[in-house]
Each structure stands twice: as C-alpha cells, then as structure tokens.
Amino acid sequence: MKLSSKALLALAISSITATAYAEPASQDFVPTTLAGTSAQSEAKGFIEDFSLGGTTRNWFSHESKYRGGTFSYKEHGVTKTDRNRTNWVQGTILNASSGFTQGTVGVKTEVAVYNALVLDRSKRDIKGGSNRTLADSDGNAVDQWSKLGLANVQFRVSNTTLTAGRQNFSSGIVDTIGNRALPSSFEGVSFNSEEFSNLSFQGGVFDRVSPRTEQSLSKFRSEYGNGTQETDKVSTLGLNYQPLKSLKVSVFGANVKDFWNQYYFGATHELGDAQQLALTTGFNYYKTVDEGKKEMGEIDNDTYSLSLGLAHQAHSLTFSYQAVNGNEYFDYLHETNGIYLANSLTSDFNGPNEKSFQIAYGINMAEYGVPGLKFNIYSARGWGIDGTHYTGNNGRAKFAYDGIQSQDGEKHQEYGVGASYAIQSGPLKATAIRATYVEHRGSENQSDGSIKEFRLVTTIPFNIL
Template sequence: MKLSSKALLALAISSITATAYAETQSQDFVPTTLAGTSAQSEAKGFIEDFSLGGTTRNWYSHESKYRGGTFSYQKHGQTLTDRNRTNWVQGTILNASSGFTQGTVGVKTEVAVYNALVLDRSKRDIKGGSNRTLADSNGDAVDQWSKLGLANVQFRVSNTTLTAGRQNFSSGIVDTIGNRALPSSFQGVSFNSEEFSNLSFQGGVFDRVSPRSEQSLSKFRTEYGNGAETDKVSTLGVNYQPLKSLKTSFFAANVKDFWNQYYFGATHELGDAQQLGLTTGFNYYKTVDEGKKEMGEIDNDTFSLSLGLTHQAHSLTFGYQQVNGNEYFDYLHETNGIYLANSLTSDFNGPNEKSFQIAYAINMAEYGVPGLKFNAYSARGWGIDGTHYTGNNGRAKFAYDGIQSQDGEKHQEYGVGASYALQSGPLKATTVRATYVEHRGSEFQSDGSIKEFRLVTTIPFNIL
C-alpha cells in the first residue's frame, strides 16, 4: 500500500487518470483477518524461479538559468560561467534474481549491476555533473562506470520477508528515488510483513546509500543541509486499509544526530470516475531535532492536501501545502522521502511557506490511443519567511545557509508533459516521456529561476 502512487507528484500525475476506468468505489469496511494464503508455501525453488532481465534508460536534460543565474565549471584552472547545462546518460540495469527455496524458511538472492554510459562528455555542458553525470575532481565526465546497485539475500517465512544487503526500500520517509538514468538504493537490513489481509508492517536500519550518479556508497546527508553526514537511519511503520476506498500509512524514523521524523498519509477514493470520481490525499510530517543536533534546532510541521476530480479520461487536481517551521522542511538526500502534493522541480518547502497547485491530465486511451497521456500544471508558493530562524545556537557545525535572508519570498512553477507506453510487440512497456518545466523565484528564494526540458526513454527487457 504505497501512498506515493496516489500522491500528487506533478510529473507523474497520469497515475491519477488511471482511476477513470474504475467502477464506483466501495466504501465498505475491511475487516482485519489473517492472510488467506502463504507466499512461502507457493515458492517454486531457488533455480526454478530464477529470472534475468532489467531496463535501459536514455536520460536527457537541458537546463537554462535566467534572470542573472548561471552555472559554473573549471577550465585550465579558471572558473567559467554560462546559463546552460546539458546532461545525457544511458543507464542500464541488469538484474539477476533467484526464486525462494521451498520449505518453512525460504531463501533467495538478488544482484543487480548498474552501468552508466555518458553520451554528452563536454565539461562545459555537464558543469561538474552534480547528481546527473558522474565527474572526476577536474570536472571531466567519467565516460563509463558500473557498480553493484543491488546485492542482497532474503529470508521468508509465510508472508514475512527479511532482506539484508544493498536493496530497494519504499516508505514515506525512506524511499528509493529513480528520476535519473539510474536509481538510488540503500545498504542495511529491512523487513516487510504482510500476515494480515489489510495490515502490513515495514522497517529497516540502513547505514549507507548508493547515490544515483556515484560509484561508491555514501553516508546519509540531507537535501537542504550544508553537508553534515550520518551513518544510521532507522525506520518503522505500518500500512492499514480500513475501508476498500481508504488507505493509510504511518512511519517514524530516527536519523542519528539529525532528527526524528514522523509521517502520516491517507488516500480516499469516492464515486464513479466514468461519471465523477474524487481522490483525496493527505500527507503530514513532523520533524524534531535529535541527538547532537547536527542540523541545528528543528521543530517543523508540514502537510499537504490534494483533491483530484476525474471524469472518464480527464483529471483535474488541486493541491495545497503548508510548512509550519522556521527552517526548510528537509528530507534525506538520494531518497524520495517527500510525499507532499507540491513536491515538483521545486519542493515548495521553504520556512513557513504556503503553496497551491492546479494540475490537469488526460488519458488518450479514452479516445482510441492507449498508452498516450498528457499533463500540465501550475504552482505558486508565497510567504516564505526565514527571518525567525535561530540557526544552531552554537550547538552544531552545519546549518541551513542563507535562510535568514528569506523575507516574504515567493516563486512559481509550471510544467507540461507527454508520455507514451508501447502496448504490444517486442518493445512492449517501453515508455517515452517528454517534460518542460519553468521555475521563477524571487531574489532570495532558494531555487532561483530555471527552465528545463527532459526526454526520457525507458526500455524493459527479459533474458530469462
């Protein structure tokens, strides 16, 4: 019961239009009972259920800053700047996965090799790479590189699985992010238990992250912080579906010496989308400082509410988001741990910020073109106020830079997108997605003013 697929993530808003083909959503209560079957009892065997396959993704992005903004790069020991940055990478994942052995305790292994081939190697174009193209200390692109993206062993009893090693994990706080040529992954131990019909439990302890555009493992740091690192993230949560139409999720996480964070999310569906359906999503985060307070003193409450109306092929969605705190709503870097309605190119997460988004999507299957979807959105944020931020009060080495200069800052973002998924043939499920986004910020708003065009083609393949 992953709430991320229901949240309003604008460039994936087409997921909401899928409800346009559902029947009237039942509001019946779902009793909690033991799961009717045991996944382990149906295990086929270590070799018998072996699979080999993966995906290859062509990821292209061109960005342009404006209103005085520039990117910088080094050439012959000199710092040069211009408005543009281009990254073009082919990322390929080859995944080998065994089946579970038979018996009371099943065992399986999973290994995935990640490979990146840089198609645009110009130092001027990639601007040092950031989290898009891997570059060396001189700013030159690493032409080709590989790593173990996944390497784990799994143990299963009944419907409960324990995973140890490098792995994917998905929750409202710690979530694999896959919006580059290659995704991130985490190193540690986790479990997933689905012993009940409508109630599941998840948890994990992780000490390293495998970044999207790096070869080596890294310690965890935050998306908006100034470089502090931690080597322990612990999380535990529950997913519960009390009604056929209502899904909820609650997770807590301890990020050692950074913060304790708590997440609650709920999605509810009502009506018949052939006539008129309503999808409501609510997400709430509470973050408080912890331990050595490496990110300074934090007391932050952030929430979002989205309302999506669907009629056949059409979807119109409204999202409101509010940050109550004198610091950013922050989350772990190299994760997708931000299930907020207005997390777009900008996260709309400035201190005390309020934001509103309106989005439209259409699924062309209703008009005889299955697999083709379009979307457009516009979002505005206002009231950003970091003047009351007290910094670290001498307690920590790292803090949020420049936040106290944000006084009444505002920004706006709009975007359009189109995607197509092949419905049949040898390339079935291949997806092509093009997006254009423009963001404009006031003088001290942290994201600046930037335009970006992306073209991403993802091709899945099976070998065995």
C-alpha cells in the same frame, strides 16, 4: 509489475492523478483477517524461479538559468560561467534474481549491476557534474562506470520477508528515488510483513546509501543542509492499513541519528466512478524534531499537503494546497524520495513557513482510441517564505541551512507540461517515453532560482531469462 501499497499511495496522492476506469470505489469496511494464503508455501525453488532481466534508460536534460542565474565550471584552472547545462546519460540495470527455496524458511538472492554510459562528455555542457553526470575532480565526465546497485539475501517465512544487504526500500520517509538514469539504493537490513489481509508492517535499519550518480557508498546527508553533516544510521518502522475498500492509510516513523526524528501520516480516499465523476482526496503530514547532537540545528517542523482530484472519463483536475510550519526547510534525506507531499515538483515548495497551491490537469488518450498516451499540465505558486527567525543551535550546526535567514517574504512559481507514451504490445511492450518542460521563477532570495528545463526520458525493459 505489481505495485506495493506504498507506491500506490504515492501515486494516488500525487498532484497529477491518472484517470481510473474501475467500478465505483466501495465504501465498505474491510475486516482484518489472517492472509488467506502463504507466499512461502507457493515457492517454486531457488533455480526454478530464477530470472534475469532489467531496464535501459536514455536520460536527457537541458537546463537554462535566467534572470541573472548561471552555472559554473573550471577549464584550465579558470572558472567560467554560462546559462546552460546539458546532461545525457544511458543507464542500464541488469538484475539477476533467484526464486525462494522451498520449505518453512525460504532463501533467495538478488544482484543487480548498474552501468552508466555518458553520451554528452563536454565539460562545458555538464558543468563539472552533479547528481546527473559523474565527473572527476577536474570536472571531466567519467565516460563509463559500473557498480553493484543491489546485492542482497532474503529470508521468508509465510508472508514475512527479511532482506539483508544492498536493496530497494519504499516508504513515506525512506524511499528509493529513480528520477535519473539510475536509481539509488540502501545498505542495511529491512523486513516486510503481510500476514494480514489489509494490514502490513515494514521497517529497516540502514547505514549507507548508494547514490544515483556515484560509484561508492555514502553516509546519509540531508537534501537541504550545507552538505557537511553526515549520519550512518537511519532506522524506520511503519504500517500500511486499508480500513475501507476506498481508503488507504500509511503511518511511518524514522530516527536519523543526530539529525532528527521524523513521523509521517498519509491517507488517500476514493469516491465515485470516473466514468461519471470521481473524487480522490489525499492528505500527507510530516512532523520533524531535532535529535541527539542536533547536527541540523534545532528543528520543530510541521508540514502537510491536501489534494483534491476530480476525474471524469479521460480527464482529471487536481487542486493541491501545502503548508510548512517551521523556521527551517521541510527537509528529508538526500538520495531518497522521502517527500510524499503533493506540491513536490521541480521545486519542493518546502521553504520555511511557506504556503503553496497547485492546479493540474491530465488527459488519458485511451478514451480516444490511443491507449498508453497521456498529457498533463500544471501551475504551482509558493508564497510567504520566511527564514528570518531561524537561529540554528548556536553550535557547529548553526549554519546547517546557511542563507535561510535572508528569505523574507520570498515567493516563486512553477509551470510544467508533459507527455508520455507506453508501448502496448510487440517486442518493445512496456517501453515508456516521457517528455517534460518545466519553467520555475523565484524571487531574489528564493533558493531554487529561475530556471527552465526540457527533459526526455526513454525506459526500455528487457527479459533474458
């Protein structure tokens, strides 16, 4: 699968970098010219380029809270608690996509059916559901459910595509999130224009999100608000630019109606040769200010991260620093991956006025004769969390971040280790298996608490036509 420039940027600036085996990154300037070819001129036809395939993912997670933390659920009207929660779901995506019709204006359609089969249906295990297992109002698992995950029509002229309907979208502010059995998607209209050799433009207007573990569409909410604030209009626009062969830049802005205006800048630069020594530098910056009715309260937030990754043959070592400058969380839209910060891990390390530092090590076993096998380990610490200056806006949004005022000098730490393997050949080629163990420990009023999690995820792609 060809990764978009946004996906490449996200991978390059992530805290755990993969070792590159290419030639030394060139520092040459890349002139901006018209694209040499037109994608639409190469269209094969609506039926001729039809494809049918998808993926099936086995998603297992076991969590244990400690230091007094518990999960709760109801049984026969009585609230019960214990330390553990287990979710086990099989998520399958069946995607049917036509090709573009030939001619000046090409037209194609895409439809994807999402299906979830719950393998652990114990009310005690799933703890009433979450964004992991869909449950009914009594906390019982919905054994099996399906929905239209994607349903859109696309129009293309030259190298510019307009998409209308339910779709995937990827940018530093609005991004499909796929870390559960099924991914999210968005309802709206978007465009992607790649008319220039090293410069592309992208934008969209969305009014609903299709959550990872819900059957129906929802209005947008924030990730860290109290859940009562909703908005039905998110507009975003931005560009991706490669001024040097070794430098990629991304700039996006978004208006989330009555929530905030948010602006994003990201850059990644590569230097050297991984066979000797390579340096990857990643920088991400977000500016968030309140907007309209200020449903989330008064916001004036500057958040950034800087990562430095060293790679030598099979080994990579990454150092990441992150800082939040604001009296509220650095917040983003729920059911999106709109947080391209280096220290966004199990915890986002995004508390008010928080500073954090991470060190990560990765090894690619291809250098030792086992292609597809990788290991990683990391440790991250956050400190200086201070929400005592948060005041809201003295209206109904005053408590959008309820409880943040009690965070005074909070700190936390997180450790993680992971292993992954991608099958290289045969009928199961590209099947990915990943196991991770994470332990997070927070001080008394730190919002993430103290929790341990083991996760095992197997994703199998398949093609029918």
